Structures are given as structure tokens and as C-alpha cells.
Amino acid sequence: MARRVAIVGTGQTHHKSHRLDVNGREMIHEAVTRALEDCELTINDVDAIVIGNMDHFESINCVDTWSVEGSGGVMKPILKVSTGGTTGTSVAIAAYYHVASGLFDRVLAIGWEKNSESDTTGAIITCSDPIWDRFSYSGAIPSLATEASAYMKQYGATQKDAARVAVRDRTHALNNPYAQMYNRPISIEDVMESAMLAYPIKLLDVCPRSDGACAVVFAAEEIAGKISPRPAWFKSCAARHTTTWFGDVDYDTGLLSLQRAAREAFDKAGIRSPADDLDVAELYLPYSYAGLKWIEALGFCGPGEGPRFIWDGNTDMGGKIPMNPSGGVISTNCIGATALLRVAEAALQVMGKGGKRQVPDVKNALATGFGGCWWSDVVVLSKDRPS
Amino acid sequence: MKNTELLTIRSGDTGMPYEWSIGKYGSRFFREIREHQRFLGIRCPGCGKVRVPPRRLCGPCFRELDELVELSDTGIITAFSVVNYPFIDPDTGLQRPIPYTYGYIRIDGSDNIFSHIINETDESRIKVGMKVRAVFRKPEEMEGNIRDIRYFEIIR
Numbered sequence: 001m002a003r004r005v006a007i008v009g010t011g012q013t014h015h016k017s018h019r020l021d022v023n024g025r026e027m028i029h030e031a032v033t034r035a036l037e038d039c040e041l042t043i044n045d046v047d048a049i050v051i052g053n054m055d056h057f058e059s060i061n062c063v064d065t066w067s068v069e070g071s072g073g074v075m076k077p078i079l080k081v082s083t084g085g086t087t088g089t090s091v092a093i094a095a096y097y098h099v100a101s102g103l104f105d106r107v108l109a110i111g112w113e114k115n116s117e118s119d120t121t122g123a124i125i126t127c128s129d130p131i132w133d134r135f136s137y138s139g140a141i142p143s144l145a146t147e148a149s150a151y152m153k154q155y156g157a158t159q160k161d162a163a164r165v166a167v168r169d170r171t172h173a174l175n176n177p178y179a180q181m182y183n184r185p186i187s188i189e190d191v192m193e194s195a196m197l198a199y200p201i202k203l204l205d206v207c208p209r210s211d212g213a214c215a216v217v218f219a220a221e222e223i224a225g226k227i228s229p230r231p232a233w234f235k236s237c238a239a240r241h242t243t244t245w246f247g248d249v250d251y252d253t254g255l256l257s258l259q260r261a262a263r264e265a266f267d268k269a270g271i272r273s274p275a276d277d278l279d280v281a282e283l284y285l286p287y288s289y290a291g292l293k294w295i296e297a298l299g300f301c302g303p304g305e306g307p308r309f310i311w312d313g314n315t316d317m318g319g320k321i322p323m324n325p326s327g328g329v330i331s332t333n334c335i336g337a338t339a340l341l342r343v344a345e346a347a348l349q350v351m352g353k354g355g356k357r358q359v360p361d362v363k364n365a366l367a368t369g370f371g372g373c374w375w376s377d378v379v380v381l382s383k384d385r386p387s
Numbered sequence: 388m389k390n391t392e393l394l395t396i397r398s399g400d401t402g403m404p405y406e407w408s409i410g411k412y413g414s415r416f417f418r419e420i421r422e423h424q425r426f427l428g429i430r431c432p433g434c435g436k437v438r439v440p441p442r443r444l445c446g447p448c449f450r451e452l453d454e455l456v457e458l459s460d461t462g463i464i465t466a467f468s469v470v471n472y473p474f475i476d477p478d479t480g481l482q483r484p485i486p487y488t489y490g491y492i493r494i495d496g497s498d499n500i501f502s503h504i505i506n507e508t509d510e511s512r513i514k515v516g517m518k519v520r521a522v523f524r525k526p527e528e529m530e531g532n533i534r535d536i537r538y539f540e541i542i543r
């Protein structure tokens with residue numbers, strides 16, 4: 001039987017497009033220091049570290065060893081976990097496994113990225129098959145754009161529907177001083193008039209490129225309550241990674257990996273009706289159309305109902321199920337940290353530490369990760385210790 | 388250099404060459420294009436799906452495949468995007484020329500979709516569901532790689 005595990009501390013950098021004042025190690029150190037301060041522990045209290053990023057973005061291989069001065073990993077067990085866009089949720093899930101196994105009591109999960117150090121699209125293309133896909137594969141934005149083109153054809157969704165999602169996330173970022181797009185709200189007209197990057201995705205439909213890091217401290221059930229008066233219990237998680245042939249994806253069935261991961265994680269957590277049983281969601285939505293289609297995969301509404309669900313205000317602050325109080329990925333995207341930021345932000349909501357972005361009375365919070373060839377991770381956190 | 392300037396170091400522009408194995412069915416695929424200007428898929432006896440390009444393994448069924456299937460040179464657009472923004476192509480180290488249209492085509496007779504270029508960059512003249520045909524290099528110019536298919540053109 002696995003041990004119960006809780007998140008007791010989180011830390012993140014103030015995310016920017018370029019952090020020329022720090023190298024990667026120093027940036028990691030900022031997040032780790034903030035996470036340790038948050039739970040009043042020192043690096044000596046940490047039993048093991050799990051770290052991840054998109055190592056080909058900075059072209060620094062073996063970042064687990066390269067980064068030890070910043071991570072605090074000198075003379076500690078340290079593992080690198082790198083799974084593309086889902087890296088952040090993968091390091092969180094791996095840290096959970098470490099503690100749940102009973103072998104470690106306090107484990108630090110770290111995600112980071114310095115997107116400013118390379119051509120993000122060029123780097124992402126190297127994730128695709130070199131023989132078949134790399135010639136035409138065009139990185140994240142055009143790949144997501146093809147998904148959007150199929151979704152619009154299937155359900156008649158419009159560019160304006162998607163713009164509403166981008167406006168929501170950028171409006172929420174008004175409350176998050178850590179967000180790269182803090183205090184930079186936009187309107188539907190701004191989105192519609194922004195440059196067409198890859199039809200039907202426009203500049204304001206997509207995430208920025210960020211330099212940033214995030215760190216999260218996981219603790220075993222026996223000590224979590226002593227470290228934090230109100231920890232965020234790790235209730236369940238699930239990961240679904242599909243094949244890497246982009247041509248084997250069936251756009252018309254919805255985002256299958258997210259459907260399957262959500263079903264498993266919700267079953268384990270006792271979530272029967274996601275829109276009713278969850279109080280807040282921090283979702284890895286790298287572009288606006290995902291905020292329509294992927295919330296259907298999560299079961300917040302039925303297939304094709306995403307646009308109506310969004311326009312009705314259900315996902316705004318004060319709505320039925322507020323999504324991305326942090327401003328989400330559209331406001332900050334330091335890729336290796338991005339999914340861990342979703343987990344950290346969900347934890348903040350459960351712990352009541354959300355500040356201006358706090359949703360009232362959060363009991364259950366959802367975090368997701370998305371990456372690579374359409375794969376998904378799902379994490380459910382709760383105020384209540386799992387039974 | 389000013390006293391307060393924050394410096395960066397550039398890696399240089401040269402890349403490291405790699406040499407990737409295509410495998411026996413992939414090699415057959417490119418020979419079929421050169422000799423017959425048509426596609427080759429492979430059927431999985433487990434799930435019954437015909438996939439293109441042919442690969443030796445079915446991931447969902449976790450089994451080896453050997454039943455090659457001759458396909459035509461036509462298909463249907465299932466998804467596309469007109470790419471307008473510049474980026475470095477890791478294959479060449481240079482900026483990929485824009486605009487171009489990248490899309491997924493369901494090759495007639497197959498069950499999955501095939502990633503390639505469509506030679507229409509006017510958003511108003513391309514739609515999901517349109518029929519396309521592959522345009523190949525001249526056989527004597529073929530090199531046995533994905534560029535032997537120049538692009539797909541819309542059949543109007």
C-alpha cells in the first residue's frame with residue numbers, strides 16, 4: 001500500500017522573456033530557495049531531488065548533474081525526468097512516487113527552462129521523427145493549428161470562441177505578479193487583430209516563450225502536517241503517453257490521452273462530475289483552442305460544447321469552475337516548468353496561499369500537463385487527506 | 388562592452404550530422420515511390436488498421452507487421468495550417484521558407500494520416516475534406532527520402 005503524500009511548499013521565479021541576469025543554475029536556485037522558505041525547511045531536510053526540462057532547448061545534456069549547485073543536489077540522490085511538455089507533471093508524479101514508496105520522506109521536484117537560449121520551434125522539431133515527420137512538422141504552434149482546423153470543421157467553433165479563452169487567461173494574469181504577462185490584459189478585438197502566425201492561430205492565441213523555474217516540496221503523511229498546517233494532499237494522478245507518429249492521431253475522437261488520464265485520476269479521487277466536484281483547475285492549455293476542445297476531454301462539458309461553456313462564464317473567476325487563476329500557459333510558458341507550475345498553482349489554491357488569485361473555499365483542485373505527440377498527465381490535489 | 392552589460396555566448400551555427408536508419412519497410416516505401424509513383428502502407432492483423440508509412444511495429448497491439456498494402460497517390464485533407472512565422476529548421480540550420488502549408492492527409496486506402504506539405508497558402512482556397520494528389524520528383528532525381536514527394540496538390 002502506497003503512503004499518502006502531500007505538497008507542503010512551492011516556489012517560482014518571476015517569469016520573463018529573457019533572464020540575462022542569471023544562468024540556468026542560478027534561476028533554478030531562486031525557485032528552490034523560495035520553495036524551501038515557503039515550508040520553512042532547509043536543503044538539508046531534502047532527501048532526494050527530481051529535476052526536468054527540455055534539455056535540447058538549452059543544448060545542455062545531463063542537466064541533473066550540471067545544475068546541482070542551484071538545485072541543492074550535491075551529494076544527494078537526483079534523477080532527471082524529461083518527457084517534453086509534460087516534464088513538469090512528470091517530475092511531480094515521480095516525486096510523488098518517491099515519497100509514496102516509503103523510501104523517501106521529503107522530495108523536491110524542480111522544472112525549469114530558459115526558452116531565450118534557443119529557437120523554440122527549431123528545438124521542438126527535433127522531437128519529431130527524423131525520417132518521416134521532421135520535414136513537414138513545424139513545431140508546436142502549427143501542429144496545434146492543425147488540431148484547431150479539424151475541431152472547427154467538426155463542431156463549427158470559431159476563431160472568436162478561441163479568443164474568449166485567451167482573454168480569460170490574460171485577464172486572470174492581472175492577479176498573478178509571477179506571470180510573464182502580468183498586467184497586460186487583452187480584448188477579443190486585440191486577439192482577432194493580432195498577426196496570423198499559423199492559420200487559425202494568431203499571436204495572442206498562443207503562449208509566450210519564458211525563462212523561469214518552479215520547485216515543489218513533497219512530504220510523507222507522517223510529517224506533512226507538522227511541516228504545513230494546511231498541506232495540499234496528492235489525491236491521485238495518471239499519465240497517458242501515446243505513440244510518437246503524428247500521423248496516428250485521430251483528431252475527431254477528441255484528445256484521447258487526456259480523456260483516458262482524466263478517467264483514471266478522477267476514478268481514483270472519487271470525482272464523478274468534474275464541473276461540480278472540482279473547485280478550480282490549472283490546465284496546461286498552450287493555445288486558446290485547447291481551452292475549448294480539451295475541457296471536453298476532461299468532462300467539464302460534452303463534445304462540441306466547449307465554446308458555450310466558456311462564453312457562459314463558467315471558467316472565469318467567480319464561475320462554476322474557475323480555470324487558470326494564474327493566467328495559465330498563455331501568460332507564462334517556461335516549458336520544462338510549465339506543467340509543474342500547474343501543480344504548484346493548484347497546491348496554492350488548496351493551501352489558501354493564492355493571494356489575489358485565490359478561489360474561495362477550494363477543496364479539490366485539478367492540474368494537467370500536455371506535451372509531445374498529444375500526451376497528457378492529470379493530477380488531483382485535495383484539502384482532505386486521502387482515505 | 389558597457390560596465391553593466393549582461394553578456395551571452397553564441398554556440399556557432401554548425402550542426403552535428405546524424406545518420407538515421409530507415410528500416411526495410413521504409414526503404415521499400417521510397418523504392419515504391421520511385422518505381423510506381425504510389426504509396427505503400429502496412430496492415431496490422433491485430434487491429435486491422437492500414438497505416439502509412441509502413442512500419443514494422445504496431446504500438447497499440449505491440450506486435451510485428453509484414454503485410455504490405457499498395458495504395459494510390461491520392462487522399463483527403465484532414466487538418467492543415469498555413470505557417471507564416473519564421474523559425475530555424477533543424478534539418479538545415481537555416482530559416483524555413485515561409486509561407487507554406489503543412490497538413491495531414493488521409494491517403495486513400497489507409498486508416499491513419501500522413502504529414503506533408505500542401506501547395507496552397509491561401510486560407511480561403513483550402514479546406515478540411517478536400518481531395519489531394521501527391522506530386523513526386525522525377526524518378527531520376529529521387530534520393531530515397533521524404534522530399535521525393537514534392538508536395539500534395541488540391542484536385543479542384
Ligand SMILES: [Zn+2]
Pocket residue numbers: 431432433434435436445446447448449
Ligand atoms: Zn495493431
